Amino acid sequence: MPFGFFRKTKKREDTNIASRKPVGRFRVEKSLKVFSRQVLIGEVIEGLIYPGYKVKGKSVSPIMKIERDHRRVDFAVAGDRVALMLEYEVPCEEGEELEIYQS
Template identity: 90%
Template sequence: MELSLFRRIFRKKEKSDVEIVSKHPVGRFRVEKSLKVFSRQVLIGEVIEGLIYPGYKVKGKSVSPIMKIERDHRRVDFAVAGDRVALMLEYEVPCEEGEELEIYQS
């Protein structure tokens, strides 16, 4: 029993554990480029509308939390419409150049 509790507390999150709680997106992001950095997916593109914070979720063909946001190679606390940023994701979200992804609050 104790080992089971230990596993539940310290287990690594799986992709299937990521859920979107809110019904309406808080923003949209247009992908210009997708690349891998240290085995993490990084999406480079423009915030089309809304406000994006780390911890928010990107939804395309799958869902992933945003771990970090960078603008001009510097970490920022948020991104607003018109910003060209890089989003480091926890999981991979299959997407193509020019695709628009929805952003949801966590």
């Protein structure tokens, strides 16, 4: 199909964290819904974040895409203000710090 949002997605139960130690931290400034996906806007506090890594808060979700200044980027480093598009919703509040784990 030509549209990505019609594709089947994995079930939430399939999302596990492989690493024991977080590779980064992300501070949430705002949470939005875009095309039925959650987008977290905020700052990378420490570490390096790639698409495919997982965000852990009250639940876990893979990062599908990272954008900086409305442009897709391959990674984000400490100090970057970015938007993370997630596969699943992660309940979080403004100012909350989420851990980032390698897949």
